[in-house]
Amino acid sequence: MTTIRAATPADQPRIDAIRMGVRENVLSDPAKVTPEEVCWYREHAIFLVAEEAGEVVAFACANHQTGFIWALFVDPSHEGRGHGRALLDEALARLKGAGHAQAWLTTGAGTRAERFYRRHGWHDMGRSLDGQLAFIKTLG
Numbered sequence: 001m002t003t004i005r006a007a008t009p010a011d012q013p014r015i016d017a018i019r020m021g022v023r024e025n026v027l028s029d030p031a032k033v034t035p036e037e038v039c040w041y042r043e044h045a046i047f048l049v050a051e052e053a054g055e056v057v058a059f060a061c062a063n064h065q066t067g068f069i070w071a072l073f074v075d076p077s078h079e080g081r082g083h084g085r086a087l088l089d090e091a092l093a094r095l096k097g098a099g100h101a102q103a104w105l106t107t108g109a110g111t112r113a114e115r116f117y118r119r120h121g122w123h124d125m126g127r128s129l130d131g132q133l134a135f136i137k138t139l140g
């Protein structure tokens with residue numbers, strides 16, 4: 001069973017390990033994610049972790065000011081068990097609660113994530129400037 005809760009500073013090593021352990025949407029340069037940015041999401045925005053049997057197995061970050069889903073990452077050995085969906089549903093509920101009518105994100109083309117978003121009602125808006133696929137979802 002998935003438990004969703006707010007991330008704490010103590011979760012960060014496990015979160016970093018999950019981020020660096022994924023096989024798709026790999027972080028090309030770890031320096032692109034700064035500690036300040038991570039801290040901002042944790043202290044001021046939406047930063048959630050999913051736990052299974054007391055272990056953090058996935059995390060998601062969303063920007064309550066812009067409606068942007070900044071991160072959604074599941075430990076590869078825990079994929080396909082509903083953690084991604086549970087985290088995304090909770091992040092979207094919080095964005096809606098913050099007053100957003102839609103959410104948006106970008107992801108790599110041809111990935112499991114692309115298929116996942118399409119199945120869950122996200123609309124393809126074409127390519128962003130960095131070549132990623134851009135998706136939006138209306139928060140009904």
Ligand SMILES: CC(C)(COP(=O)(O)OP(=O)(O)OC[C@H]1O[C@@H](n2cnc3c(N)ncnc32)[C@H](O)[C@@H]1OP(=O)(O)O)[C@@H](O)C(=O)NCCC(=O)NCCS
Nearest residue numbers: 022024025072073074079080081082083084085107113116
């Ligand atoms: C894309 C990603 C977030 C999906 O996460 P996930 O936890 O595997 O996704 P879910 O388990 O919620 O859903 C995937 C499928 O697993 C299956 N599934 C879901 N819950 C399940 C359960 N309880 N039992 C068995 N199978 C289940 C379903 O087939 C589901 O498809 P559906 O939603 O159409 O029913 C994950 O694969 C990932 O982190 N990928 C690498 C990083 C990445 O690309 N992130 C996105 C960056 S933008």
